[in-house]
Every structure is written in structure tokens, then in C-alpha cells.
Amino acid sequence: xxxxxxxxxxxxxxxxxxxxxxxxxxxxxxxxxxxxxxxxxxxxxxxxxxxxxxxxxxxxxxxxxxxxxxxxxxxxxxxxxxxxxxxxxxxxxxxxxxxxxxxxxxxxxxxxxxxxxxxxxxxxxxxxxxxxxxxxxxxxxxxxxxxxxxxxxxxxxxxxxxxxxxxxxxxxxxxxxxxxxxxxxxxxxxxxxxxxxxxxxxxxxxxxxxxxxxxxxxxxxxxxxxxxxxxxxxxxxxxxxxxxxxxxxxxxxxxxxxxxxxxxxxxxxxxxxxxxxxxxxxxxxxxxxxxxxxxxxxxxxxxxxxxxxxxxxxxxxxxxxxxxxxxxxxxxxxxxxxxxxxxxxxxxxxxxxxxxxxxxxxxxxxxxxxxxxxxxxxxxxxxxxxxxxxxxxxxxxxxxxxxxxxxxxxxxxxxxxx
Amino acid sequence: xxxxxxxxxxxxxxxxxxxxxxxxxxxxxxxxxxxxxxxxxxxxxxxxxxxxxxxxxxxxxxxxxxxxxxxxxxxxxxxxxxxxxxxxxxxxxxxxxxxxxxxxxxxxxxxxxx
Ligand code: FES
Ligand SMILES: [Fe+2]
Numbered sequence: 323x324x325x326x327x328x329x330x331x332x333x334x335x336x337x338x339x340x341x342x343x344x345x346x347x348x349x350x351x352x353x354x355x356x357x358x359x360x361x362x363x364x365x366x367x368x369x370x371x372x373x374x375x376x377x378x379x380x381x382x383x384x385x386x387x388x389x390x391x392x393x394x395x396x397x398x399x400x401x402x403x404x405x406x407x408x409x410x411x412x413x414x415x416x417x418x419x420x421x422x423x424x425x426x427x428x429x430x431x432x433x434x435x436x437x438x439x440x441x442x443x444x445x446x447x448x449x450x451x452x453x454x455x456x457x458x459x460x461x462x463x464x465x466x467x468x469x470x471x472x473x474x475x476x477x478x479x480x481x482x483x484x485x486x487x488x489x490x491x492x493x494x495x496x497x498x499x500x501x502x503x504x505x506x507x508x509x510x511x512x513x514x515x516x517x518x519x520x521x522x523x524x525x526x527x528x529x530x531x532x533x534x535x536x537x538x539x540x541x542x543x544x545x546x547x548x549x550x551x552x553x554x555x556x557x558x559x560x561x562x563x564x565x566x567x568x569x570x571x572x573x574x575x576x577x578x579x580x581x582x583x584x585x586x587x588x589x590x591x592x593x594x595x596x597x598x599x600x601x602x603x604x605x606x607x608x609x610x611x612x613x614x615x616x617x618x619x620x621x622x623x624x625x626x627x628x629x630x631x632x633x634x635x636x637x638x639x640x641x642x643x644x645x646x647x648x649x650x651x652x653x654x655x656x657x658x659x660x661x662x663x664x665x666x667x668x669x670x671x672x673x674x675x676x677x678x679x680x681x682x683x684x685x686x687x688x689x690x691x692x693x694x695x696x697x698x699x700x701x702x703x704x705x706x707x708x709x710x711x712x713x714x715x716x717x718x719x720x721x722x723x724x725x726x727x728x729x730x731x732x733x734x735x736x737x738x739x740x
Numbered sequence: 741x742x743x744x745x746x747x748x749x750x751x752x753x754x755x756x757x758x759x760x761x762x763x764x765x766x767x768x769x770x771x772x773x774x775x776x777x778x779x780x781x782x783x784x785x786x787x788x789x790x791x792x793x794x795x796x797x798x799x800x801x802x803x804x805x806x807x808x809x810x811x812x813x814x815x816x817x818x819x820x821x822x823x824x825x826x827x828x829x830x831x832x833x834x835x836x837x838x839x840x841x842x843x844x845x846x847x848x849x850x851x852x853x854x
Contacts, residue, residue, distance in 0.1 A: 514854065515847040543829050586788045587824035590795075667851045671798040671814065677850040678821035681765060685844060686825060686835060693838055 330554035330574070335714035337562045343721055347709035352723055352730075353523045353702050359654040361730040363393045366633050367651070369735050371473070371480040371487070371494045373635045374398070377408060378477065378511040379427070386444065387427040388413060392658060393651040394483055398470055399423055399433070401444040408474055410481045411446050411467035422467075442467050475499065477507060488735035496566040496739070502629060506610040508643035513662035514681055516688060522695035524634060524649040524657035525723065526702070530691045531636055531647055532628055532718035534559065534573050540694055544687045549625055551576040559715045560619045566739065567632035567725040571718050572618050575625025591679045610643060630718055632725060642680075655699050661688070746816070747797060747809040750790065753816060756783050760819030761812050765849030772822040773840040777833055780826045787820045803852065818853055 338345055352358050374389050380402040387400050397413035399422070413421045415435040422435040422442065432449065434441040441450040446467040454460065471482040473491040480491050492499065520527055530536070534557035537549045550557040554574050562571035581589050610616060616639045617624040629637040636647040643664055650658040663684060668674035701707075712720045725738075732738035744757055759775070760783055762768045772780060787794075794817050801810040826833050834840050848854055 512851065513848070514850055516844055517847055518844045520843075582828070585824075585828040587784075587791065587820060588828055590791050591821075665850060668803065671795045671803050671817070674803060674814075674850065674852070675795060675817060675821060678765070678768075678818050679824065681846075681850055682769075682821050682825050683829070685769065685846070686829060689835060689838060689842055689844055692844065693835075693842075 330558050335558060337559060338712075338714050338717045338720065341562075341564045341717060341721065343564060343717070343724060348712055348720055348723055349709055349727075350702055350707055352726060353525055353699070354654060354705070356654050358730065359393070359523075359651070362726060363651065365732070366726055366729045367391070367394055368483045369488065369738075370633050370729070371482045371491050372633075373478050373480050373631055373648075374400070374410075375479050376477050376507075376510060377402075377474060377479060379479075380408060381511065384429050384431050384444065385427070386423075386430065386433075388423055388425065390650070390658075391481065391483065393653075396470075396483060397421055398481060399467070400472070400479065400481075401446075403443075403445040404431075407445075408472060408479055409446065410470040410472040410479075412470060414468065415440055416448060416465040416467070417451075476502065476505065477510065484735075489739065493739070494735075495568070498565045498568040498629075498631065501565055501568075501570065501615050502637070505613055505615065505644075506606065507664070508606060508610050509664040509666040512667050513645075513664045515660070515662050516685070517658065517660045518688075518692055519652070519656065519658050520692060520695055521656055522699035523655050523702075524651040525726070526698050527657055527659055527692070527695050528634065528636070528647070528649040528722065529719045530695055530698075532571060532630065532722070533716045535713065535715050536694075540690050541687055544683060544690060548576050548579045549574065551578055551623075554623070556715075559717070560621050560624060562715075562717045564717075564721050567729070569630045569718060569721050570615070570618070570627055571630075572621070572627045573625045574621075575623055577623045588679065591676045607642065610639075611641070613639075615639065628718065630722060632722070633729070655703065659692070744812055745809050746812050749797070750794060750813055753786060753790065753813075756786065756819075757812060757816060759783075760823070761815035762819060763815060763853055765846045765854055768819050768822040769846070770840075771819060772826050773834050775833060777826060777831075780823050780833060784820065784823045784827045787816070787823070791817065791820065815853060 372391065379387050383402055383404045383406060385402050389398050389400060391398055398410045399413045400408060400410045402408050413423060415422050417438055417440045420435055420437040422433050431444045432441055439452045443449050446469060448462045448465045471487050473480050475491055534549055537557050538546050557574050560572040560574055563569055581592055616627060626638055626640040631637060634649045638645045645661060645663040648660040652658055665677060668677055729738045746754055760771055762771055794813055798810055798814050801807055806814060
């Protein structure tokens, strides 16, 4: 691959310059303006293809999930019908509009509205109306659940609230598709799931996960020693690129990291990780690690990559597999955060104990990040600053905000993508 | 309560079972977050010398075919994972400057005992 590693000290890196996305200050109004929030809702979240989950969440015909598409106040019912087709519907009854289902997931092929019992098949067709003869020549064929445009790519489920969408999913993904093509989805059916509701604009939270500049300050004990070193004291990126509205960054890791001798539990768990687990697991992990999007500079000092899926999802790759972060706007200064760390179920206690330590540390790291987001938002909300000053390793923040502004200002999606 | 017995070889760890042998990650995070550091350390110090042995015992029984005693021991060992965060990372029950409960909900932990 044609990657250019950034320099780690002295001279400024050239990632931002190479991406051709400007180098000046970046405005803060998208993080606090109510008017911008509404534009963002209508022109970004109502027009973009939004990744809402994976097909493994609907393992067989008859499974369904219900997902909230904030900030558009849309509850979506996503079903897998008997032909295996995954389709999203508005969770709203054709009779008088009530939500028809109020649980997060399950298995059922018929959905009866709790209000007056109108019943739908899982392909959206209206199957039954109690006391149908008292209605006025109702045409059941036109009274199915209203569909939401749905497409599946590589197991990722996308929805689009425009009807019809202005561009196909393939056009929307553009070069991002090629970047992740052939990716290996380790443990795709068994994610560990975290969620939190936060007092910050969704981009404040998203930004906290796409730069490593903060790590020595916010995470000095949890992951600071693994992300920075004397060679790269501020954890500058290995590389980063924009891919249409999407992009990716590859992050530095301290290859000289060693467990502190007094950290007995970490040492014992690490010993487990280094031991032979199983041939199959090792081969699968190897295939994952060989993918060109994973550690794209083939660096010996690599920690993880972040793949930015516009507008509000990040897909991370690390040495043990992949994870996702979703940042769902609620209001201009609140959001819902969800992350999924995909991992195969442990086959023995050595692995299980290692998973417990890994997940335990992830919770602490997320806690450190999330503690800081409300502090950041309160500072932004003072109105004292008009702009952010972004350095080269904050390229992903610059790119994401500028793309959000671009979509918010563009009359059409084609124009935003051009 | 038979589901809270330990294998005889680990009987000395019984005093820690009630607080630490919890069934889910959320509950283990809570168990660690509400105790003073000295009590977390007492559990940590008692468990660490037996950790390797306990893991081998559980793997001898089989993680997915646990006896009631091995089930308790498994939950206790997982509790040590959380205790180690206080002892080895923060040097405090929770990250200094944060509060508990902190609002991060584990909707689904690693299996089993997630
Ligand atoms: S609103 Fe659904 S049956 Fe009346
Ligand atoms: Fe962070």
C-alpha cells in the first residue's frame, strides 16, 4: 500500500496537507447551535445511509430487532422474513399510527398492534383487521407497514430515511467499500455491548475517539503507557486518509510496553493470551490481521485503526478483532452512545478471565473519555471560543466536521458527495 | 446455600464469596466500586496466590459444564478481574475524580457470566 507514515517528533506531520482538506481553524458552532442541529438532523441524518447494526443480530427467519434512529425520532422495526430478506419498517400502525411493538428484539412472524389489534406479517403486509366490515371499503393491500429504505453490505445493515434515497448505498460508501472489502468479522454474533446517555453534542463524543493526542492526559494509567513512548511521546498517528465523506486513521502503539512486575493479575492474564489457545482461533485472527485495512502501514508499533463511517459510526480494528461505536444525537447537547466489542465466546477459563480483564479495562477507558465530554461541552457552550485549532493528528475531527457542514449546506446528496 | 459453596481446596476463600462472586459484569463493577480500597486489597491478596490453580481447577471441570462449586469459584475469579482494576490501575476503588454509578451500562458482557 501507498501509505506515508507521519513523523513522530519535531516537524509537523503531512497527513492533513496530503488530504487536501485545509489547515485553518475549524468552527465550533456545529457543536452548540440549535439551528445547526436541526439542519444536521434534516440534511445529514435524514439523507445519509445510516449503519444500524449487523445481520448476525437477526440470525434466522422470524427474528426481529427494534432500533431508535435519533435524532429523527424514528423507531424502526427490522425483520428477517422467510426468504431471509432483512427489511426495516416504521414502527407505526396503519390504523391510527401507534407503535406496534415495544421490545428491543425477539422472534415472531406476526405483529399485533396493542391498540386495536391490527396484525402485520413480518414482511410488512397487513394480515388482519378486527371488525374489518365496519370500515369503509378499506384496501388491506395498501395498508401494510411503511418501509424504510434498507440495504445490507458485508453484513452491515443500513437504512435511509429519504424516500426514495437520493443515492444508492454503493454510491454513498464509495472508496470505503474497497477499503474494508474482504474484512474478517471475528466474533460477529457475540458482541459485548455498552451504552450511555451523555451530556454532550454527539460530535464531542465522536471526536474523543478519533484522536490519540488526549491519551497521555485523559488515560495516563489505563492505556497511556500502551499508546505513547519516548519515540512518539504524543502518540502521533501512523497514518490517516479520507475516503469520500468517510476515512480512517491508524494509531501508534508502544511496542516496548511491559507489564509492571507488581501487576500480578495482568501478568497471569497476559500469560494466558500468549499461550496457544486453539489452531482455528489463531488462523482466523491471522486472516483478520492480514487484511490491508488492518495496520495499513504494517508497523511494528501499531495499536489500532479507526474506520470512520460517515456520519456517526466508527469501526475499530485491534490486535484481537473489531468493535463499533455509534453516536446518536438526541438534542444539540445530549447524545446516546453505544459500543459493541465483538469477541468469540471463551472456550475455557483462561480465555474467559482474559476477556474479563479486557472488558474491565475498556469500561475504565470509556469512563475516562465520557467523563471528559461533558466538561468539553460546557466549555464550548460558554461561547468564549469561535474556533478549534486542530493539529495534524486531529485530521479525522477536521474531516468529519467539515463533511457534516458540507452535507448540512448542500441542496442535494449528489452535491455533498461531489 | 449449595450454589455458594467452594471446592474444598479453596475453602479459605469462603469469606469473600458473598460480596465478590457475582453473576454479571455490571454487578462485579459495582462490587469493586463500592468497597474501600483496603477491603479490595484483602480480597486481591488472598486470591492472587491461588489464581493459576483456580483457573486450572475450573478448566479441569470445564467452563461450560461447571459443578455448583466450580460455578462459585468461577464467579469469584471473575470478581478478581474487577478487583485488579482498583489495585493495579487506579490505586483507588474507582478512577479518582469520577463518581459511581457512572452511567455506563454493560448491556451484554462476555459469556458466560457476562
Ligand atoms: S392504532 Fe394500531 S390498531 Fe389502532
Ligand atoms: Fe480516549
